[in-house]
Amino acid sequence: MIVSELTERELIARIRRQLPTAPDWMLVGIGDDAAVVAPERNRDEVLTVDALVEGIHFDRAFVPPDAIGHRALAVNLSDLAAMGATPRLALLSMVLPAAFQLDDFDRLVSGFVSLAARHRLHVAGGNLTRSPGPLVLDVTVLGSVKRRQALTRSGASPGDELYVSGTLGAAAAGLEMLRAAADPTTDAAATNGASIDRYLRPEPRVRLGVLLSKNRAVTACMDLSDGLAEGVHQMAGASGVGAVVNADALPISAEARRWFDGRGIDAVAEALTAGDDYELLVAVHPRAARRFSRTIPHNEAQFTRVGTCTADGNIVIRRANEGADTEAGLPHAGYRHFR
Amino acid sequence: MIVSELTERELIARIRRQLPTAPDWMLVGIGDDAAVVAPERNRDEVLTVDALVEGIHFDRAFVPPDAIGHRALAVNLSDLAAMGATPRLALLSMVLPAAFQLDDFDRLVSGFVSLAARHRLHVAGGNLTRSPGPLVLDVTVLGSVKRRQALTRSGASPGDELYVSGTLGAAAAGLEMLRAAADPTTDAAATNGASIDRYLRPEPRVRLGVLLSKNRAVTACMDLSDGLAEGVHQMAGASGVGAVVNADALPISAEARRWFDGRGIDAVAEALTAGDDYELLVAVHPRAARRFSRTIPHNEAQFTRVGTCTADGNIVIRRANEGADTEAGLPHAGYRHFR
Numbered sequence: 271m272i273v274s275e276l277t278e279r280e281l282i283a284r285i286r287r288q289l290p291t292a293p294d295w296m297l298v299g300i301g302d303d304a305a306v307v308a309p310e311r312n313r314d315e316v317l318t319v320d321a322l323v324e325g326i327h328f329d330r331a332f333v334p335p336d337a338i339g340h341r342a343l344a345v346n347l348s349d350l351a352a353m354g355a356t357p358r359l360a361l362l363s364m365v366l367p368a369a370f371q372l373d374d375f376d377r378l379v380s381g382f383v384s385l386a387a388r389h390r391l392h393v394a395g396g397n398l399t400r401s402p403g404p405l406v407l408d409v410t411v412l413g414s415v416k417r418r419q420a421l422t423r424s425g426a427s428p429g430d431e432l433y434v435s436g437t438l439g440a441a442a443a444g445l446e447m448l449r450a451a452a453d454p455t456t457d458a459a460a461t462n463g464a465s466i467d468r469y470l471r472p473e474p475r476v477r478l479g480v481l482l483s484k485n486r487a488v489t490a491c492m493d494l495s496d497g498l499a500e501g502v503h504q505m506a507g508a509s510g511v512g513a514v515v516n517a518d519a520l521p522i523s524a525e526a527r528r529w530f531d532g533r534g535i536d537a538v539a540e541a542l543t544a545g546d547d548y549e550l551l552v553a554v555h556p557r558a559a560r561r562f563s564r565t566i567p568h569n570e571a572q573f574t575r576v577g578t579c580t581a582d583g584n585i586v587i588r589r590a591n592e593g594a595d596t597e598a599g600l601p602h603a604g605y606r607h608f609r
Numbered sequence: 610m611i612v613s614e615l616t617e618r619e620l621i622a623r624i625r626r627q628l629p630t631a632p633d634w635m636l637v638g639i640g641d642d643a644a645v646v647a648p649e650r651n652r653d654e655v656l657t658v659d660a661l662v663e664g665i666h667f668d669r670a671f672v673p674p675d676a677i678g679h680r681a682l683a684v685n686l687s688d689l690a691a692m693g694a695t696p697r698l699a700l701l702s703m704v705l706p707a708a709f710q711l712d713d714f715d716r717l718v719s720g721f722v723s724l725a726a727r728h729r730l731h732v733a734g735g736n737l738t739r740s741p742g743p744l745v746l747d748v749t750v751l752g753s754v755k756r757r758q759a760l761t762r763s764g765a766s767p768g769d770e771l772y773v774s775g776t777l778g779a780a781a782a783g784l785e786m787l788r789a790a791a792d793p794t795t796d797a798a799a800t801n802g803a804s805i806d807r808y809l810r811p812e813p814r815v816r817l818g819v820l821l822s823k824n825r826a827v828t829a830c831m832d833l834s835d836g837l838a839e840g841v842h843q844m845a846g847a848s849g850v851g852a853v854v855n856a857d858a859l860p861i862s863a864e865a866r867r868w869f870d871g872r873g874i875d876a877v878a879e880a881l882t883a884g885d886d887y888e889l890l891v892a893v894h895p896r897a898a899r900r901f902s903r904t905i906p907h908n909e910a911q912f913t914r915v916g917t918c919t920a921d922g923n924i925v926i927r928r929a930n931e932g933a934d935t936e937a938g939l940p941h942a943g944y945r946h947f948r
Contacts, residue, residue: 297653297757297759298692298759298761301847302691302692302761302762302763302831302847303657303687303688303691303692303762303831303832304655304656304657304688304689304691304692304694304752305655305656305657306653306654306655306692306754306759306761307653307654307656308653308654308756309648309649309652309653309654310648313648314636314645314646314647314648315645315646315647315648316643316644316645317643317644317646317698317700317733317734317749317751318642318643318644318700318734319700319702319734319735319736319747319749320702320736321702321704321736321738321747323704323738323739323740323741323742325740325741325742326738326739326740326741327738348642349642349643350643352641352642352643353637353641353642353643353645355643359656361656361657361658361749363658363659363660363747365660365662365704365745365747394656395656395657395658396658397658397659397660397747399660399662399665399666400662400665401662401664401665401742401743401745402662402664402665402742402743403662403664403740403741403742403743403745404740404741404742406704406740406742406745406747408658408660408702408704408736408745408747410656410658410700410749412656412751413643415645417647418636420636420637420645422637422641422645423641423642424641492641492642493642508640508641
């Protein structure tokens, strides 16, 4: 059965059946012209929107429907995490090909709703429309943060240390594994494993972002949805500083390194540009470094120091090469045509 | 020049050049991972999202880019109007075909930004992505309304009178005029006029919605984006009442009536199903009818009484036919497959 055999109302009813009870601050939920919510006292609100487009951001040949729903929300939750915000509600706008399978629709919603539930995020509304084109999921999330305590990317100063949460490259390796497994001309066959799971169902650093907002040790924060290199460029640009990144310090996932090394691919270059890990990049004033490391529980995330902010405005990567350090401009995706 | 020759950053810069200065309650605007806004005291927040898809909701052959941008925002503003909310901010998510002309991009943004400025709505962020498919504009708006004074569609009682703002059918006639003019097999040629303007650049009833929320005379309110018949069904269903609609009372636009009559099309049927007028449907308790009519300035909108809520649960349309009234079930778009 395909979605266009149902009415919009029936499709909305299928979504609602998957949703938990609405919280009492949701004064008007799904079913009216708009949602009405009571704001929280003494908190600022954080809003962001991101779209996933089939054929650009995911390939339905090897990304199952629940992972599409999960990823569409994760990319937005990661933006909230970057601001230190606690998720509150989402609006889910789905642009569906007429022949989209109803079973896939249910599974997509299930992936979205499961991740939402784990972060106590409530679906307040959305939109459904058919399309002659590809599947598009456009998700808006609203979160909140204590007044004037939102993290931004613009607060770094020269001398601040740059840290990255977790590991880099696993999602990129996972995507390549899935592509290889779907390619009949290769004999690669891995369709599960930690890297693949990291690509399909990334865990946005929501709790970590909230902790960072509370402990006030970081001067700047952003997520790495465009990759570490681009992240450093953007944070440095917004903060008006330069930066040195130490290539040999990058916390590259061990599985990803083995995968890339085994194929003669430069794992450092991959880790610098990979955008699907959804880790955080933060800047920390040296005097706050001890407070920074002490207040992040180890079960939450490990941070790795990857570089330093500088006063000279240059953004470079340093790499040990046969005993001597070499420096080069950090590759920049900012010139890339828009995706 | 086409959009894919520019970087995402350059496209965002082109949007920002068209925006007015951000208000001081926008603590972090475009350019970070998310927007941060300070909420208003003693107000509830109203949120809605709507997508326009090329080939479904508009035809680029005869809808100019600025009208696409205008309409994408208007449909959302109309939802805020239905709740009695004052617009506050928008997030603009654009899914662009790679070959989309840069000039059309600028004009689309211009149509969006012009309507936003007239309603003091600020663009707080958005998303840009390319697509192998059609143009999609997905717009989220946030508005606010005095605490607990949001209008809903669920408050009507038996005996309440049903009123419609403005006139019906003009946008539908305008769309047909544009289609006819674009069709080489006809000799119709009108490409401007009041009906066409109504279709291309509808004026959502934002100020009217705010007035209705303030004067507390209406028991239910919704916009007519799915047409009057569907609106009556939805309001009656949400309120648990029946309704009688008087077909002969419908405020059909004079130009639309001439157009439909001249082509042997039933203007009443068109006025019942037309969804592009963006008028409001309200229910008013008879005792509040005088207050209702007195507090709406005549330059804002004329309301026309089109029916009454009933206790029996039936939803019917009454029509004078050779001296005798006939009653029939009100046509219902609720069974229609989703669009």
